[in-house]
Amino acid sequence: MPRMTDATPAREAPRSGFFQRLKQKLNRGLGLGVALDWLAGRKLDPAVLAELEDQLLLADVGIETSERIIEGLRRRIGREAIVDEAGARAALAATLVEILQPRAQPLVIPRGGKPFLMLMIGVNGSGKTTTIGKLARRYRDEGLKVMLAAGDTYRAAAIEQLQAWGERNSVPVIAQQPGADSAAVVFDALQAATARGYDLVLADTAGRLQNQAGLMQELAKVVRVAGRVDPAAPHEKMLVLDASLGQNAINQALQFHQAVGLTGISMTKLDGGGKGGVLLTLADRLDVPFRYVGVGEDAADLDVFDAQQFAAALAGTAP
Numbered sequence: 001m002p003r004m005t006d007a008t009p010a011r012e013a014p015r016s017g018f019f020q021r022l023k024q025k026l027n028r029g030l031g032l033g034v035a036l037d038w039l040a041g042r043k044l045d046p047a048v049l050a051e052l053e054d055q056l057l058l059a060d061v062g063i064e065t066s067e068r069i070i071e072g073l074r075r076r077i078g079r080e081a082i083v084d085e086a087g088a089r090a091a092l093a094a095t096l097v098e099i100l101q102p103r104a105q106p107l108v109i110p111r112g113g114k115p116f117l118m119l120m121i122g123v124n125g126s127g128k129t130t131t132i133g134k135l136a137r138r139y140r141d142e143g144l145k146v147m148l149a150a151g152d153t154y155r156a157a158a159i160e161q162l163q164a165w166g167e168r169n170s171v172p173v174i175a176q177q178p179g180a181d182s183a184a185v186v187f188d189a190l191q192a193a194t195a196r197g198y199d200l201v202l203a204d205t206a207g208r209l210q211n212q213a214g215l216m217q218e219l220a221k222v223v224r225v226a227g228r229v230d231p232a233a234p235h236e237k238m239l240v241l242d243a244s245l246g247q248n249a250i251n252q253a254l255q256f257h258q259a260v261g262l263t264g265i266s267m268t269k270l271d272g273g274g275k276g277g278v279l280l281t282l283a284d285r286l287d288v289p290f291r292y293v294g295v296g297e298d299a300a301d302l303d304v305f306d307a308q309q310f311a312a313a314l315a316g317t318a319p
């Protein structure tokens with residue numbers, strides 16, 4: 001009954017569209033949904049579960065988390081006496097939701113008080129600047145007064161890239177020359193935002209310096225200096241992870257978490273080679289909320305992380 005879709009409220013349209021894209025992209029290659037196709041007509045015996053475990057590993061889920069998923073699935077299948085493929089898919093989705101749901105904590109930005117400072121953290125190329133651009137538009141459209149801070153002072157191109165996003169979205173960008181002190185740029189932006197009554201400062205940071213220790217020290221300094229304007233700042237320290245890094249993303253997350261204490265994780269490039277399974281491992285190993293997922297380079301290619309939706313995309317079920 002195609003007419004039914006006409007009754008769907010307009011605001012639902014982009015959400016389901018996003019889900020379709022997420023599902024399509026996660027299932028390209030070796031997504032778990034595809035992996036379950038061989039289940040058709042077979043009994044859910046230990047051999048089948050072992051094959052599924054292999055598929056989980058191929059989808060970037062770590063070994064311990066894969067075992068946890070298989071164990072959860074085995075229990076659910078026994079308890080609910082599941083024998084068919086549709087039942088198995090639904091059981092898999094439910095098992096994945098169990099792992100992901102505790103991390104599904106969308107960011108809430110208060111209005112009308114002091115500016116909320118969000119630091120975007122992550123290695124070069126992970127998608128920090130692009131995610132800032134996407135978020136700038138999103139929050140501006142929600143009526144927030146948004147300002148950007150060009151805290152990646154290591155490369156001139158990074159400053160220009162942020163300025164371009166600022167122009168495109170008509171939001172001001174606080175920047176200094178390349179080589180300037182990143183903490184000073186963020187400090188200035190937060191002060192300006194406070195003076196001018198802005199709601200949100202999205203601050204870029206460098207993803208690479210001469211060495212790893214230097215990078216972590218610089219980030220710690222940005223955090224410290226921001227705290228001089230507002231002891232509660234930065235209110236969000238968001239790690240941006242590239243899904244195509246696979247299991248390497250785990251080490252990155254652990255390192256940044258140790259250095260600055262992350263308060264949020266967003267994952268980009270789920271439209272690329274990444275299978276997204278790494279989020280299951282992260283959910284299992286790190287108690288840090290998941291905020292956003294990105295599936296493309298355009299401003300609209302970003303959505304709030306949704307555990308049901310993500311699990312369904314992986315398991316090949318309806319959300």
Ligand SMILES: Nc1nc2c(ncn2[C@@H]2O[C@H](COP(=O)(O)OP(=O)(O)O)[C@@H](O)[C@H]2O)c(=O)[nH]1
Nearest residue numbers: 124125126127128129130268269294295296297
């Ligand atoms: N396909 C795809 N590309 C992305 C996504 N997010 C960022 N990119 C691209 O990844 C590249 C690096 O992004 P950038 O924001 O400059 O990373 P940064 O170095 O962390 O600031 C750019 O070419 C972006 O357009 C995404 O969700 N999907």
Ligand SMILES: [Mg+2]
Nearest residue numbers: 128129152158
């Ligand atoms: Mg950048």
